[in-house]
Amino acid sequence: xxxxxxxxxxxxxxxxxxxxxxxxxxxxxxxxxxxxxxxxxxxxxxxxxxxxxxxxxxxxxxxxxxxxxxxxxxxxxxxxxxxxxxxxxxxxxx
Numbered sequence: 200x201x202x203x204x205x206x207x208x209x210x211x212x213x214x215x216x217x218x219x220x221x222x223x224x225x226x227x228x229x230x231x232x233x234x235x236x237x238x239x240x241x242x243x244x245x246x247x248x249x250x251x252x253x254x255x256x257x258x259x260x261x262x263x264x265x266x267x268x269x270x271x272x273x274x275x276x277x278x279x280x281x282x283x284x285x286x287x288x289x290x291x292x293x
Contacts, residue, residue: 214221 208216217224
């Protein structure tokens with residue numbers, strides 16, 4: 200029944216049939232649409248913020264991994280150089 204009243208009667212006819220209740224009904228419908236739009240906007244904003252957070256986390260992870268590889272390379276280089284010099288000292292070459 201609501202489908203027929205919503206789609207086949209003019210606003211004036213609806214207002215005439217329902218009286219003042221129709222005005223309140225229209226206001227309630229507009230308020231529900233506004234609330235739903237606001238909810239969808241908040242969900243969209245939260246999804247966008249989560250996406251940005253994941254992007255920043257990914258960038259941070261990549262930079263951290265790179266720094267770890269550089270630090271490991273430096274440690275291995277220092278160990279290799281010191282062990283070579285140490286073996287020369289122990290063998291009496293230096």
